[in-house]
Amino acid sequence: MKKILITFGTRPEAIKMLPLFQEFNKYPDLFQTKICVTAQHREMLDQVLDFFEVQPDFDLNLMKPGQNLHSLTANIILSLKTVLEEFKPDYMFVHGDTTTSMAAALAGFYSGVKICHVEAGLRTFNIHSPFPEEMNRQITARIATYHFAPTENSKRNLIKENINESTISVTGNTVIDALLHSVEKVKHINNSEILNLKELINLNKKIILVTGHRRENHGEGFIQICQALKTIAERHHEVEIIYPVHLNPNVQKPVYEMLSHMDNIKLINPLSYPSFVWLMNQSYLILTDSGGIQEEAPSLGKPVLVLREVTERPEAVEQGTVILVGTNYESIVKKTNLLLSNNHYYKRMTRIQNPYGDGNACSRIIEFILKN
Numbered sequence: 001m002k003k004i005l006i007t008f009g010t011r012p013e014a015i016k017m018l019p020l021f022q023e024f025n026k027y028p029d030l031f032q033t034k035i036c037v038t039a040q041h042r043e044m045l046d047q048v049l050d051f052f053e054v055q056p057d058f059d060l061n062l063m064k065p066g067q068n069l070h071s072l073t074a075n076i077i078l079s080l081k082t083v084l085e086e087f088k089p090d091y092m093f094v095h096g097d098t099t100t101s102m103a104a105a106l107a108g109f110y111s112g113v114k115i116c117h118v119e120a121g122l123r124t125f126n127i128h129s130p131f132p133e134e135m136n137r138q139i140t141a142r143i144a145t146y147h148f149a150p151t152e153n154s155k156r157n158l159i160k161e162n163i164n165e166s167t168i169s170v171t172g173n174t175v176i177d178a179l180l181h182s183v184e185k186v187k188h189i190n191n192s193e194i195l196n197l198k199e200l201i202n203l204n205k206k207i208i209l210v211t212g213h214r215r216e217n218h219g220e221g222f223i224q225i226c227q228a229l230k231t232i233a234e235r236h237h238e239v240e241i242i243y244p245v246h247l248n249p250n251v252q253k254p255v256y257e258m259l260s261h262m263d264n265i266k267l268i269n270p271l272s273y274p275s276f277v278w279l280m281n282q283s284y285l286i287l288t289d290s291g292g293i294q295e296e297a298p299s300l301g302k303p304v305l306v307l308r309e310v311t312e313r314p315e316a317v318e319q320g321t322v323i324l325v326g327t328n329y330e331s332i333v334k335k336t337n338l339l340l341s342n343n344h345y346y347k348r349m350t351r352i353q354n355p356y357g358d359g360n361a362c363s364r365i366i367e368f369i370l371k372n
């Protein structure tokens with residue numbers, strides 16, 4: 001019996017790791033699997049745990065309002081020590097590039113556990129963008145025993161860093177497993193949040209869905225994004241902008257100050273995962289700096305303008321369903337105008353084709369673990 005500890009702390013990690021937990025649970029004779037949440041996010045994490053109907057075995061409950069990276073990192077390492085001593089896992093799974101991923105990997109390494117890194121090998125090779133995520137993922141790769149790369153491109157990035165090829169498995173991204181699960185499950189549940197959204201939103205208009213949270217966009221980046229959204233809303237009365245605002249105070253403050261008075265901009269709280277997937281499906285266009293949304297949207301045939309200067313997810317950009325626009329006011333307004341006015345250009349971006357996965361990433365990860 002192999003003992004598995006799955007550790008995560010933020011909303012996107014929960015979305016991408018809970019399908020893996022469910023897959024491990026299909027084999028109770030082979031694996032004893034437990035979940036530890038750092039709760040780097042509290043409300044946004046709990047929304048996902050509720051949807052997947054999962055109760056963590058260990059909850060470190062570490063989120064503080066306006067937390068800083070230094071204390072969060074230190075607290076994760078110290079709190080995890082106790083969990084590792086109690087459960088004594090053989091393998092610890094961490095995800096991606098958050099402070100939880102990096103600090104948990106280090107804590108696991110100190111305790112002699114094999115670290116398995118899911119969504120390994122994404123790179124911009126610029127340690128300041130995304131900050132601090134690029135450094136978090138490079139450190140996690142150094143520490144990890146096994147690397148689950150979503151694409152061949154991410155595998156190549158790892159090989160360039162001299163990671164032994166036999167420790168890498170290309171699996172696709174588990175976010176597509178989560179997306180397909182959500183699309184299916186939402187058919188069978190009565191979701192009051194979706195009913196409320198139907199009341200709030202004028203679905204006869206073209207819906208532009210917006211999200212944003214990246215640290216390197218805090219300050220000037222968010223000001224330019226909000227100015228651009230204001231201009232788009234003023235010029236295009238056929239459009240309604242829906243923006244579920246991330247709970248980070250550095251995001252909440254500028255967004256509510258600059259946009260709450262606009263008639264055709266609706267600022268709302270973060271949505272639970274199935275409601276957000278429903279809203280993506282209703283959208284004409286998505287503007288975001290999110291990593292996960294860049295990966296999900298190509299499965300739904302929704303064009304994405306990425307509000308960042310660089311991306312570690314070049315595959316959908318190369319395929320033509322995602323465009324990198326940055327945070328510059330002029331370029332956001334110009335590209336959005338083009339997509340709203342030129343149907344031929346718009347249609348070219350709506351192909352349903354996903355380079356990030358096919359919904360079977362979790363079973364590939366387990367197949368690999370059974371052999372190692």
Ligand code: UD1
Nearest residue numbers: 010040041042043044045064065066067098099247248249
């Ligand atoms: C974190 C991750 C980022 C990831 C993002 C996903 C790091 C450094 N950053 O960024 O990689 O892409 O999550 O969303 O790991 N807050 C709440 N309730 C919540 C969540 C956040 O109130 O449920 C507020 C708190 O004041 C918290 C602050 O947001 O201190 C910032 O949270 P934090 O996890 O440090 O950073 P994010 O910007 O969310």
Ligand code: UDP
Nearest residue numbers: 012015244270271272273276290291292293
């Ligand atoms: N998401 C959600 N509710 C929202 C906004 C986003 O469930 O209100 C989901 C989205 O579908 C994606 C993930 O959260 O799977 C992205 O999270 P985020 O943008 O916070 O982080 P990132 O992907 O950039 O790390």
